[in-house]
Amino acid sequence: MKDKICKLLGISTASYYRWKEERPIINLLEKYFKDDDLKEFLETGKISKLESKTLDDHFKQLILEDHMLHNAAHKLHLLSSGSFKMIDILKDALSDIDPDDNTFTLDNAKQRLIDRIFAIEKNSIFKTNAKKEGVASWIEKYLSKAEVFAMVKSPTAFIKLLK
Numbered sequence: 001m002k003d004k005i006c007k008l009l010g011i012s013t014a015s016y017y018r019w020k021e022e023r024p025i026i027n028l029l030e031k032y033f034k035d036d037d038l039k040e041f042l043e044t045g046k047i048s049k050l051e052s053k054t055l056d057d058h059f060k061q062l063i064l065e066d067h068m069l070h071n072a073a074h075k076l077h078l079l080s081s082g083s084f085k086m087i088d089i090l091k092d093a094l095s096d097i098d099p100d101d102n103t104f105t106l107d108n109a110k111q112r113l114i115d116r117i118f119a120i121e122k123n124s125i126f127k128t129n130a131k132k133e134g135v136a137s138w139i140e141k142y143l144s145k146a147e148v149f150a151m152v153k154s155p156t157a158f159i160k161l162l163k
Contacts, residue, residue: 001030001035001038002016004035004038004039004042005026005029005030005038007042008029008038008041008042009025009067009071010071015074019070019074023070025063025066025067025070028063033047037049037050064146064150065150065153065154068144068146068147068149068150068151069147069150069151069154069157069158069161070161071147072143072147072148072150072151072158073158073161073162075142075143075147076090076162077162085131086134086135086138087162089117089120089131089132089135090117090135090162091159091162092120093113093116093117093120094113094116094151094152094155094158094159095155095159097116097152097155099152099153099154099155099156101152104149104152104153105149106145106146106149107145109145109148109149109151109152110139110140110143110145110148110149112152113139113148113151113152114136114139114140117132117135117136117139118132118136120132
C-alpha cells in the first residue's frame with residue numbers, strides 16, 4: 001500500500017514517512033482505502049465502489065484541496081532555501097486575495113498569482129524584480145495549476161502551512 005500511496009501523492013518513500021507524521025492524508029488513505037482501491041484508482045482514475053453518491057463531491061474537493069495545499073507548501077519548503085525570501089514574496093502576494101473571488105479559475109490562477117507578485121512594491125531588498133522573477137519562474141516550473149488554484153482559493157490556510 002505504501003508504494004501506491006507514494007505514487008498517488010507523487011512523493012518518495014522517504015517523504016512518505018515524513019508525511020505520515022505530519023499530514024493526516026496518509027492516515028486517511030490507509031484507514032479508509034484498501035490496497036485494491038488505490039490500485040484501481042491509479043489504473044483507471046476512479047474507484048468503482050465510490051462512484052455512487054455516497055461520497056459527496058464537496059468532500060472530494062476538500063480532500064483534493066488539502067492535498068494540493070500541502071503539496072505546494074512541501075515543494076516550497078524544499079526549494080526555498082536559496083538566497084532570497086520566496087516565502088515572504090508569496091505571503092505578500094497571497095495576503096490580500098479574497099478566497100471568494102470567483103475570477104480566479106483553474107486556468108488563470110497561476111498567471112494571476114504571478115501578476116500579483118510583480119505588483120508587489122519594491123519596499124525592501126527582498127522584493128526586487130529579479131527576486132520576483134525567481135519566484136514567478138519557480139511557480140511556473142514546479143507548481144501545477146491545481147496547486148496554485150488551491151493556494152489562491154485558501155490563501156490563509158496555505159500561509160499557515162508555511163510557518
